Amino acid sequence: MRRIAVITTGGTIASSRVEGGAARVTAGGRDVVAGVRIGPGVELSVRETMALNSFAMTFRDMDRIQRAVRAALSEPDVDGVVVTHGTDTLEETAALLAFNHRDPRPVVLTGAIRPQDAPEPDGAANLADAAAVAAAPLAVGAGVLVCLAGRVHEALGTVKRHNDDPDSFADPERSPWAVVTDGRIGPLRPARGPHPLCPRDVEVGAERVAVVSAYPGADRVAYDAEVAAGARGVVLVGTGSGNATPALAAAVREHPVPVLLTSRVPAGTVGGVYGGPGGGADLITAGAVSAGRLRAGQARVLLAALLASGTPVAAEAVGTWTEDVGPRLVPHP
Structure with a gap:
């Protein structure tokens, strides 16, 4: 059994339309994971860290996410980590995690472009793909990754490229690291892997x-x-x-x-x-x-x-x- 820690932070993947038509975070971590189709031999353990739209996040919030990832990886029976996150600032949190990641177990960030109550929501499929990546032996040593719409990118250099297209993230200069099809991971090139900024974990909440x-x-x-x-x-x-x-x-x-x-x-x-x-x-x-x-x-x-x-x-x-x-x-x- 591959055990994956899922750290939930809010974002569109946890949002629904409220009165007036605007999307707001309405679902807790367990609600985000409920009903997601996970492949055999994979178990998800939910850790709700916050419930924010990512446009409202600060460096201190990103430090909290980093600590939650570190705590999950301190458990020897955890095989990988998934972070659900709003897409507005996902690339910043992914970068902070990458600058501090020194563990061979993968950390995969995912989210959604469409809220839960949209006609064709994309969050559940993205979470299932991210969990498959985090559980895959092929991802061991790949570092911090971003997974949406069946494409898996290395964190650094990856940016949000589109506000409406579910295939919303890309590295403008490189192909994805891998693709996910029906829970199967297909690598396209070698990953750079963990390359931490310095020997100790760095928090940025006090920096302006x-x-x-x-x-x-x-x-x-x-x-x-x-x-x-x-x-x-x-x-x-x-x-x-x-x-x-x-x-x-x-x-x-x-x-x-x-x-x-x-x-x-x-x-x-x-x-x-x-x-x-x-x-x-x-x-x-x-x-x-x-x-x-x-x-x-x-x-x-x-x-x-x-x-x-x-x-x-x-x-x-x-x-x-x-x-x-x-x-x-x-x-x-």
């Missing part, structure tokens, strides 16, 4: 990390305000390959806080491609560090984890988690 976006004519008002409010780091979302404006480059240069540079473009290189005031090369010279393949949400979690662990925010440390997180081996179909 801001996200500031570049756009045509962007001044530095938002950047200055975030630093004045106590931000210990900034994720700068550039245009193109990581470019901003002269005003934002001046702010990066003048404020002594670490900056990770990413892009609003879903895929491709981020860094010192362009010179001139505000270009990526100017931002790197000013002190920004490229977040590589990680986009804003996961880059923010990485910066918070680096700050919390006392790790210098330098290109050498960040590169461990960005460029080699997922080399462009297989185009996404």
Whole structure:
């Protein structure tokens, strides 16, 4: 018997339409699992951790989820963990878990695009697939994974790509790690596996990390305000390959806080491609560090984890988690 711990946190997978037509979390953890068709030889153990829409989650909530995963994996008879989660910020929680995961047993995050009372809800099927992955010997050593619509992705680099399509998550630069068909796992390529940020678990709840976006004519008002409010780091979302404006480059240069540079473009290189005031090369010279393949949400979690662990925010440390997180081996179909 393969024993899978299911950590429930709310989200659309636990939601129904209420008066007025808006979806809200209405189901507890056991209700989410009830009726899910699980393959033979698999047993689910439910641990209800919270009941939130993920857009309302904070870093402290993500720390709670991380602790729940750690507690489940402290039990020797647990073979894997599934986390049910709202899709809005699933990629951030997945990243935090990946940065701390050092156990060969898999952790699989899943959720739903359609609420429980939709004409064609997708949550139960996603949970069944995620449980099958967590129980599969093939997933041992695969690390932290995201599973929706029969596709299984490695956590880092995976983002929500669509608000309506049940196949809502993808890594823009890689194919899925595996597919799930009728409870059977079909790997498509090797997984990177666990690669923790540091020897001890890192919690990020005390860290304030801001996200500031570049756009045509962007001044530095938002950047200055975030630093004045106590931000210990900034994720700068550039245009193109990581470019901003002269005003934002001046702010990066003048404020002594670490900056990770990413892009609003879903895929491709981020860094010192362009010179001139505000270009990526100017931002790197000013002190920004490229977040590589990680986009804003996961880059923010990485910066918070680096700050919390006392790790210098330098290109050498960040590169461990960005460029080699997922080399462009297989185009996404």
